[in-house]
Every structure is written in structure tokens, then in C-alpha cells.
Amino acid sequence: MSTLSDLLAEYTDFPGEAVDHLQRVVGEWQLLADLSFADVLLWVPAADDAHGHDRILCVAQVRPTTASTAYPQDVVGTAATDVEHPQVRRAFLEGAVVRPPDHVAHAAVPPHGEALPVRWNGRVIAALSRDSNLSSRRTQSPLEVAYLDAAEDLCQMVSDGTFPIDDASSQVGSTPRAGDGFIRLDPSGRVVYASPNALSAYHRMGLSTDLVDRDLAAVTGVLVTDPFESREVATYIRETLHDKPGRPMEIEARGATMLLRALVLKPAGTIDGAIVVVRDVTEVKRRDRALLSKDATIREIHHRVKNNLQTVAALLRLQARRTENDEARQALAESVRRVTSIALVHDTLSMSVDEEVDLDEVVDRLVPILSDVASVATPITVRRKGSFGVLASERATPLVMVLTELVQNAIEHAFEPGEAGTVTMSASRSARWLDVVVHDDGRGLPPDFRLDRSDRLGLQIVRTLVGAELGGSLGVHASPDGGTDAVLRVPLGRAGASRRERQDGERD
Structure with a gap:
């Protein structure tokens, strides 16, 4: 199975920064698919194409965990056609969100036949399409309405080029999903909606009341055990509402460990509140502790290899000083340089987690x-x-x-x-x-x-x-x-x- 990087390398001539942006989009889009109850496909124009440079290819696909998929088959590698995906071509040409003719704004219905441009540095470099399974449509619950409203804001931000954010500190190895626990905040930071899973997570942290209409930063800060961590999580939520993104946080309260992430909603440049997703990672943290020793062992191996290489380099350097032959001394000096360059790589690996x-x-x-x-x-x-x-x-x-x-x-x-x-x-x-x-x-x-x-x-x-x-x-x-x-x-x-x-x- 080819990765996104492989397919972009094969079909496009995007600069490295554009590739990085699309990687960030794919890194975030499970949340978008879940909130939309729809499959999300990433489309890019093919470069160096024999058919006149007009092919638009699907290079990535994600299915929702909250609904049935609209595409049981794999779409990656196929080309957009005027019959099956006419909205994709229009999104590239018009540079705007394209919806089907029968679309009704704010109808709280999962999207189908929609496409939106993906902007990087003001330029449309790709498109996202959203398609839900039409056979599973029904009257939407309050949870689904809250999901869809948030998805609309995130889609507009993708089209604006403001989501995902270009901030390495926001990337984590394990991020909460909408189904783990979903909270919608208004611009003042008060809870407009909290899913049952989110409410359960807060109950495990010690909350005995409902969350709706409460200041989430204040409530969360009171529950967290550590005073420093309490201030930090409250600041994190409040700064997110002021469009100051921060790193997702792990918080502990009453023996439970929660992973909490906040995302500002800023469609068309206007802050419309935020969403907070929360995941109970108490059991995951227990297993992670068992893996930490293995990671430490691997890093220690790289560290020892680096030390051994440096010892070899030192011995070669000592031999070079004792050698009177100029040619032999130069050969030993070159060997020292080569061994040292390899040692530098292992030194970097000894400080890395991957x-x-x-x-x-x-x-x-x-x-x-x-x-x-x-x-x-x-x-x-x-x-x-x-x-x-x-x-x-x-x-x-x-x-x-x-x-x-x-x-x-x-x-x-x-x-x-x-x-x-x-x-x-x-x-x-x-x-x-x-x-x-x-x-x-x-x-x-x-x-x-x-x-x-x-x-x-x-x-x-x-x-x-x-x-x-x-x-x-x-x-x-x-x-x-x-x-x-x-x-x-x-x-x-x-x-x-x-x-x-x-x-x-x-x-x-």
C-alpha cells in the first residue's frame, strides 16, 4: 500500500512545504470525517500527465468511525470524472466550497457530493470531497447536529487555509477522536454541547454535575489534581479561544488520566468558539509505561554504538599522531572523519524516539x-x-x-x-x-x-x-x-x- 508521500512523489511536483501541509491535513482529517459522518477523499492534480495535464487523482481516503462508509472499495489511485466527482473539478476551478444543487444550508444533514479547496500559501493545491452513505440518513440527534455544525466550520477553515495549523507543537502520537468525547464551546468558553462520552470522562475525573452552560476552563482546572497542571490546562483552553494554539495536554484527576485537545473554530476569519475532544487514556498510559523501557533500550544501543565509534576514531587519531609517513597519516585522518560522521547519526538517533x-x-x-x-x-x-x-x-x-x-x-x-x-x-x-x-x-x-x-x-x-x-x-x-x-x-x-x-x- 503506497503512502501519501509515495503518491505525491509519483504524481505531483509539489514543493516540500506543500507536501508537509497535505501531510498535516491527512493527520487531522479523521476528526473531520467523524464529525461529518462522511468519507473524505484527498484529490491532487497530476503533473507531467500524458492526457493534457488535466487528471485529478485521489491520493488518500479516510472513512468515518461514526457512520457507514460511502466507499467500501478503495478509491485511492482513481481519477475524478465529471460523472462521479464533478464537484472536485469545480472546487479547483472556482477555489470555493462546492455543494450539490439540492443543498440546504444548516439542514443538519450529513454532506454528500461536496468538495472544498485545500489552500497553502494562498494557492489551491488540492481538494477534499465529502460523501456520506445515503442509505443511512435519518433524523439527526443533538449529538449529530453538534458534530455537523463543527464540521462545517472546520471545512471552511481548510478552504481558507487556516486549518490545520502550521505548528509542530500541535502534533501528538495519540490524539482524541470525536467519539471519545466531544465538547462544543461558544466564543466565551462556555459549554454549548457535551457528548455522553465527554460527560462520562469528566465524571471519572470527579465532576458531579452537568457540563452545559459551564465555563470549561474553570471546571477542568478545579478537577485537576496538580495545582500547576490545573493552571496550565485552564490557560490552554482560554488561549485556544483567542486563537493561540497549544499542545494537547494529558491531565490527571482522581487516578484517571485524560488526553485533552482544543481546536479554535474560525470560519472566514471570525472566531466562532472551539471544540474540545477528550479521551480516557488511563489504561493506555499503563501499557505505555511498559514500552518506555524498550524505547530507552533502543536509544541506549544507539548511544553505545556512538561511543564505540568515537573510541575507534580516537584510536585512529592516536595512531595518526604516532605515524611518520605522511600518506599513512592522511589516510588515518580521513578514516577519523568518516567514522565521526557515522557517529553523529547514531548520536542523533540516541536522542530520538523514532x-x-x-x-x-x-x-x-x-x-x-x-x-x-x-x-x-x-x-x-x-x-x-x-x-x-x-x-x-x-x-x-x-x-x-x-x-x-x-x-x-x-x-x-x-x-x-x-x-x-x-x-x-x-x-x-x-x-x-x-x-x-x-x-x-x-x-x-x-x-x-x-x-x-x-x-x-x-x-x-x-x-x-x-x-x-x-x-x-x-x-x-x-x-x-x-x-x-x-x-x-x-x-x-x-x-x-x-x-x-x-x-x-x-x-x-
Whole structure:
């Protein structure tokens, strides 16, 4: 099953920031589907299409947990047609929410045949469609009416480009769903509606009365056991109503642990209150504690690998100092640099809860090391431009080694002894590719230079890693502005994974 990143890499040429926004939309849309009682589909225009650049493809689908699905079959990978999804094309063309001709505003009926544009930086980059199962329509209860009203506001915010928010602090591994417990607040923070599950959750925390028409921040603050946490959760709810998003909170009261999340409702730029979803995670927290020791063990392994690599580097450095042969000393120094770059990746993993590496952090720590290893008589400045983003650890290690070798090669061969210069690593990332250019402003390439015939060990290592581990391409040529450019392209998403799988099969 292809992921959203894989499909965006295959069918679009979106910049990395647009991909991140669509990832945030998909990260939030289970709530939207549940509140809408409808399937929600994400549609994007296909780039480089042989049919005239007019295909609109479904790249993600979510079904509601609160109602029967309208699409038992998988829609991902299909194209929007004028017969089945005419509203999707109109949403792209008109840049507005498109509803069926028989739509009646505020009828408290689940949506069907609706589409809304998804905006990023003021530009429509995708569309969401909402379709409910027509056979399950019936008179709506107060809970369903409250759900649908909130869903309408969230849809308008998606169309406005104000939801989901571009705030990493709002992302959590486990977020409450509407069915866990749903509360609707008016702009003053008083409860307009509380679902039975939400009321039950508050009863487990010690509330003995109803929630409706109560100030939720004040009520929650009184129930929470810890005084500091009490003030914090009350502030969180009140600031959400003033459009100051914060991180979802875990609160404890009378032995119960609740995960609480608040979202401001701001359709068309006007604050219309907020929704609060609350989940009883008492039992989940008990199981999580058992997993913490396993996570700590994995991080400790990475930490020990890092320490062992640093020990190896120290031993090589000591041997280099005792070696009188200049060629052997240089070879040992290069080995120290390579081992140190691998140790940096494991150091990052030892501080992470997953197996992904923030390459910007690693590269920024690598830059001073490369500058120190360079000859003291050669004042070379190394710097980074752009963002490398996050990669899985199995790809981050070879990429960091490639960058190390390319920068070191430029430091050693691009400048005359004592000549000042600059080596710049420039990165740009899209849905399909990570493009890196290592540029130096030195003397340029020798007239007879060919990358495939170079006998330098560093370049041979680079060619092997780029081809075998990264599935990418590398070119070294003269820069239009003088100096030399080493141009690296690494595939992301499904294309890169497929190539690695083929190479693994060939090695087997």
C-alpha cells in the first residue's frame, strides 16, 4: 500500500512545504470525517500527465468511525470524472466550497457530493470531497447536529487555509477522536454541547454535575489534581479561544488520566468558539509505561554504538599522531572523519524516539568538524543553505557520508595552499527529490576530469553510496559562477524505495 508521500512523489511536483501541509491535513482529517459522518477523499492534480495535464487523482481516503462508509472499495489511485466527482473539478476551478444543487444550508444533514479547496500559501493545491452513505440518513440527534455544525466550520477553515495549523507543537502520537468525547464551546468558553462520552470522562475525573452552560476552563482546572497542571490546562483552553494554539495536554484527576485537545473554530476569519475532544487514556498510559523501557533500550544501543565509534576514531587519531609517513597519516585522518560522521547519526538517533534523523541538525554539527579537519593553512569556510529535512536512519547514514566526502574533496582539491574560499551545501526538497549542490568557489576542475574514471578513494566511496544505498545520481561539473558544483539527486517516496528493493534483490 503506497503512502501519501509515495503518491505525491509519483504524481505531483509539489514543493516540500506543500507536501508537509497535505501531510498535516491527512493527520487531522479523521476528526473531520467523524464529525461529518462522511468519507473524505484527498484529490491532487497530476503533473507531467500524458492526457493534457488535466487528471485529478485521489491520493488518500479516510472513512468515518461514526457512520457507514460511502466507499467500501478503495478509491485511492482513481481519477475524478465529471460523472462521479464533478464537484472536485469545480472546487479547483472556482477555489470555493462546492455543494450539490439540492443543498440546504444548516439542514443538519450529513454532506454528500461536496468538495472544498485545500489552500497553502494562498494557492489551491488540492481538494477534499465529502460523501456520506445515503442509505443511512435519518433524523439527526443533538449529538449529530453538534458534530455537523463543527464540521462545517472546520471545512471552511481548510478552504481558507487556516486549518490545520502550521505548528509542530500541535502534533501528538495519540490524539482524541470525536467519539471519545466531544465538547462544543461558544466564543466565551462556555459549554454549548457535551457528548455522553465527554460527560462520562469528566465524571471519572470527579465532576458531579452537568457540563452545559459551564465555563470549561474553570471546571477542568478545579478537577485537576496538580495545582500547576490545573493552571496550565485552564490557560490552554482560554488561549485556544483567542486563537493561540497549544499542545494537547494529558491531565490527571482522581487516578484517571485524560488526553485533552482544543481546536479554535474560525470560519472566514471570525472566531466562532472551539471544540474540545477528550479521551480516557488511563489504561493506555499503563501499557505505555511498559514500552518506555524498550524505547530507552533502543536509544541506549544507539548511544553505545556512538561511543564505540568515537573510541575507534580516537584510536585512529592516536595512531595518526604516532605515524611518520605522511600518506599513512592522511589516510588515518580521513578514516577519523568518516567514522565521526557515522557517529553523529547514531548520536542523533540516541536522542530520538523514532528511527528518523533530522539531517539539518547533523549537517550543522558536521560543518565545524569538516572545517577543523581541513588544513590549518587553508582558511576555508563551510556552510549550509536550505533544508535537508528528515530521512529514515538507513538512508541518513550514507547521505551524511556522501556529503562529508564531497565537502572534504572540495576542501582538499579546489583551492591553492593558503587560499581562502567557501564551500556551500545547498539543499532543496520536493515531493519527489532531495536535491543537493556542493559548490566551491575554487580553481575549477582539471581539463581531463571524469567522475567515472577518478581514482580518488573519496569519490569512489561517493559513487558507491549514491548508486547502491541511495538510488540517486551524482554529477560533478564546472559552475557557471566559477568553481565546481557537485550535484546530488536522491529520490524520495516510493520511487526511491522501489529502486532500493530492486538492488537488494540483485544482491541476494
